[in-house]
Amino acid sequence: MGRAPCCDKANVKKGPWSPEEDSKLKExxxxxxxxxxxxxxxQKAGLKRCGKSCRLRWLNYLRPHIKHGEFSSEEDRIICTLFATIGSRWSIIAGQLPGRTDNDVKNYWNTKLKKKLMAVGLVPHLNHRHSYTRKPSSQSLFSSHASYQSSNTLYQSSVLPSSFANSFHSLSPLYMTGTTPPSTLDFASVVPNFSNEKPSSSSVTTDNSLLMNPSTYYPGKDNILMFGSEGSPNSSSDGIKQEAVIGFQNYFAGNNHNNEVEPSIDDGQGFIPTSYSVQGSDQIIGNNFWGEKLNEDFGETSLRYDLEDVKKLIIHSGSDLDTPASVDASKDGARAMYYF
DNA sequence: AACCATTGCAACCGCGAATCC
DNA sequence: AGGATTCGCGGTTGCAATGGT
Structure with missing residues (x-):
């Protein structure tokens, strides 16, 4: 037996809403x-419309404080970051953008933002305007270790490939206490095939494409989800909610002239200079450097979330890890990190 | 001016999850 | 407990507007 229809299809109006219908519903x-x-x-409102249609019209158009029109660059960045992190969970993404609806964000992504990113080679080109791949529902937000190889493979061809491969790879959670920032050895302990070796001077090259390939150095370490990162107001003992930071690591290569570094990033058509000052953790070798930093020029960013929200998000997504729920938010200085 | 292709966005559909009874 | 109902979400479609030839 099929599913019962939600309304009498023969007696409901379809198609665009008239101003009269809008005002009836709103009122x-x-x-x-x-x-x-x-x-x-x-029926109560005197409308010949399906309930679902009314709901959609209200949520996407009539409800107060709906924002229409141009998306700001900040909104772009949030959408990119979240899409890269959680995929096409439009309602969650829209939840981070006051006044925006999931439909709006989805349309914006499909019609504009995706094109922008395709133009700079951050997402694969798709033939049909309406075609995009849905993440299998069986795939958890934090997918299994097996996804790793594909992550690295994809990383060969663009700057944020595994991110935009619409999957969220997690290795194992690493809990740390204390205040010491994670070292490369910490990464090595959780990331298979991790390499924390500096490029040898003989491998230093002016070929930026080699330096740009992060898998050369840190295979698989694309993104980090960090609970209670250092420097953030995460201590729960002072009443401030613990936060999580989701960030992308990107790797730069560039020329070093007396520590005045001119980094560049491959947009698929050549290298574009970005504004970036060399950081203490960057490695300067000869006239080249390599480092890691969020590249805000290219939509990479860190976002701060309430820890509970992230937990909900993770749990809601059917994580195959039981650990997020056991993140010790009450422990002063406790940290949990996920690498994906 | 006419035709066709592309774009942008509102709206619809179907399904899984949540809730009700 | 479990079937029925409703909600909410993501994917897709329809169509008017716009652009190009």
């Missing part, structure tokens, strides 16, 4: 609320 909801039952609402 009814403002006066009575939704009553927690969208299916019954259209």
């Amino acid at each position: 009814y909801i403002e006066k009575n609320g939704t009553g927690g039952n969208w299916i019954a609402l259209p």
Whole structure:
């Protein structure tokens, strides 16, 4: 037996909403609320519409404080970052953008943002405007270690490939206490095939494409999800909510002239200079350097979330790890890190 | 001016999850 | 407990507007 229809299809209007219908719906909801039952609402409001249609119209268009129009570069960055991290969870992404709806974000991504990123080689080109691959529902947000190889393979061809491969790779959680920042040895302990060796001077090259390939140095270490990163107001003992930082690591290569580094990043059509000052952790070898830093020029960023939100997100996504729930948020200075 | 292709976005559909009874 | 109902989400479609030839 098939599923029962949500409404009498023969007696409901479809297609664009008229201003009269809009005002009827708006007026009814403002006066009575939704009553927690969208299916019954259209009849009560005197509308010949399906309940689902009413809900959509209200949520995407009529409800107060809906923001339409151009997306800001900050919004772009948030969308890119979250899409890279969690994939096409539009409602979660829209939740980070006040006034934006999931439909809006989804449309914006599909019609504009994706093209922008394709133009700079951050997402693969797709033939049809409406084609994009849905992440299999069986795939957890934190997928298994087996995804690793594909992560690295994809990394060969662009700057943020595994991120935009629409998967969120996790290795094993590493818990650390204390205040020492994670060292490369920490990475080595959780990342298979990790290499923390500096490039030897004989391998120093002016070929940026080699330096740009992070898998040369840190295979598999693309992104980090860090709970309670150092320097963030994460101590729960002072009443401030513990935060999580989701960030992308990117690797730069460039020329070093008296520590005035001119880094560049491959946009697929050549190297574009970016503004970046050499950091203490960067390695300067001859006239070249390699380092790691969020590249805000290219949509990479860190986002701060309430720890509980991230936990919910992880758990909701069917994580195959049981550890996120056991993150010790009450422990002063406790940290948990995921590499993916 | 006419035709066709592309774009942008509102709206629809189907499914899994959540909730109700 | 479990079937029915409803909600919410993500993917897709339809269509008007716009651009190009």
